[in-house]
Amino acid sequence: MEDLHHTCTWGTGKKWGRQAIFTGMTRLALSDDDKRARDWFVQTTRNLGCDVTVDSMGNTFAVRPGRRDGPPTCAGSHLDTQPTGGRYDGILGIHAGVEMLKVFEDNHVQTEYPVGVVNWTNEEGARFPISMVSSGVWAGEIPIERAHNLQEVGGGTATMKSELERIGYLGSVPASYQSIPIAAHFELHIEQGPILEAERRKIGVVKGVQAYRWYTIDVTGRDAHTGTTPFSSRADALLLAARLITRSHDVAVKHSALGSTGILTLSPGSVNTIPGHVRFSLDIRAPADSTVETVEAELKNAFASLASQNSKLSVEWQTDTTSPAVNFHPDCIAAVRASAESVTGSADLVRDMVSGAGHDSVYTSRRCPTSMIFVPCRNGVSHNPEEYTSPEDCAIGAEVLMQSVLRYDRL
């Protein structure tokens, strides 16, 4: 916990409570603060006897040799945060991995094969708008050119490549499972939801990740004066967008799926002008791919029908991300479950779960056996400065992570 809070002095965000550590984090990928956290990671793992490799996406692999050569069993997560994120999402997984390496050093543990810790770049997709983009490149699912050319959100001109270069993390080794194979990937992460806390459990054994798709919806109407334009003559893009957002919620509820809008921009943006254009994001999720497809199809119909009530209004969809449902590997799931029951001493404190959020483990699972370990977070709050997991729960998670890596290594 000391290390974690120490590195959180790089990118400290909004203060929300009395204690010094009660602040959020603003550590966007490849920012100066991200560089500081990365430098700490490289230095610390080298001091613990690791070989450190930086690939062409800035993914950083710290590998500790084992009895035999071969691909390492890895703990992995990310050090970047949301613009108004917390101290645990991603960061906990990296620090638990580093702690594992320390325990191995302190106790002269020799593993069968190498073990390692991976810091994946720009997991959040908050600065460069594809989440898990760098594990995606490593897995061969996202072309390196597309990733390198990603521009930062908010109108800046920086690209992932220019920022990797600027902070000195554009490695020469290709970001690829072929150049840098790994044997298995375990990721400790906060649940980011309320289930473990509500059921008073300590560990979630993550069997997979729900499906999700991200869309950009453009609503086009006509700018007009708010004071002189009767309702019958309007083409109010914002009023339609408000109805679409409400409808997306209702349709998601109907299918036990999730539907959310996190971004909405409009133009021209004047108190007395009806907006002629609105753009908003839509994020649809459900455990089964087919449910996401059904919600999408139903909403495409509903949106078109709501728009057609006014011939001057139109709606267009663009799909930005398609992340199919993922099933993790039974060997890794078994290693996590056995470790969780051993650490907590009770199967009642452990439960199987499906992750609501995407993680780098989604992509690693395409190329190596993978599973995840969830720990509770207070009120289920994440992507929020007040994100909080108690030191005890962090420690339990870290122990389960270490045992899972050791179990898999022996396997």
Place this chain on the structure above:
Amino acid sequence: MEDLHHTCTWGTGKKWGRQAIFTGMTRLALSDDDKRARDWFVQTTRNLGCDVTVDSMGNTFAVRPGRRDGPPTCAGSHLDTQPTGGRYDGILGIHAGVEMLKVFEDNHVQTEYPVGVVNWTNEEGARFPISMVSSGVWAGEIPIERAHNLQEVGGGTATMKSELERIGYLGSVPASYQSIPIAAHFELHIEQGPILEAERRKIGVVKGVQAYRWYTIDVTGRDAHTGTTPFSSRADALLLAARLITRSHDVAVKHSALGSTGILTLSPGSVNTIPGHVRFSLDIRAPADSTVETVEAELKNAFASLASQNSKLSVEWQTDTTSPAVNFHPDCIAAVRASAESVTGSADLVRDMVSGAGHDSVYTSRRCPTSMIFVPCRNGVSHNPEEYTSPEDCAIGAEVLMQSVLRYDRL
């Protein structure tokens, strides 16, 4: 029309059609382009024998002497535009006034008392967020300090005063009806709505202005992850805002009022984070003050009740502008009606109207007899680059304006 399109080379906006003049305007108050248009106004009216006075709000009074001394009967409007405005809103009224001065000069017309043209500063309220702010100061309804300290929207640091100084239009004469009295105020303006066009009429005799109020609504919920936060644990400020906007529309419809949202911002603004805060503008209008009050009261109840469905959500209102219903002066209304019937040759081409939008005439009417003249605009579109009034309709409006000024002067 030549003069009008010539001055529209200063601040030309979006092109929407083939002809060179088929573009919108982006001439925010006190910008460099506004300065160019002002300089043209000062130079042209001086050349037409006017005395030009610039007051401490940059309001510019060009006055042509009459047979006797006394306060001038004025035509007035504004040269600033919306960020994505057109070539007629405000601009037509000024140019018709200048044209009137030219006709007087060319025909050696001597009026009983002085006549003039006034360019009011920042009518739109688009750059400095109070509309008709400078006629409001002149009328003694808005304190000069409040107006001078208004900051430009969008995060810039410029104030009205700093920009008036920068472009050389901070006059030394106090902006006040006491320092610069005027006898009567006539304003030619495009209707900005669809009624005249739909009824194939040429002139609207404006008897008054409907009431309106502007509010800023803050919705506060809780930032949370879109993928891991079940609907039951959410406090989604945007979903609530979408419902409030939809409701404001429904309540306005019920009372034959207008309700519109032109601005909406949210934070933090990430695809996979539920917005914890949304701020939006609300503009409510109706012919009677009591209707606006009823809609406001009903919406305050409805918003509170919609918010109360989730204890983690809250809604706050702030009133930014209160513009009571205005009745113009019977003498001015009569002058406009007589002139309109004489110019069009038919009472059928003329109709009484209530203005949907506020205008500088709202404030002048507090200190001198006032009325307005409306001309049709295509499709009722305004606050939009495609705003358009035919040269014929512009000319008819200008003739009515000139005759109204002459009629009142004789009166």
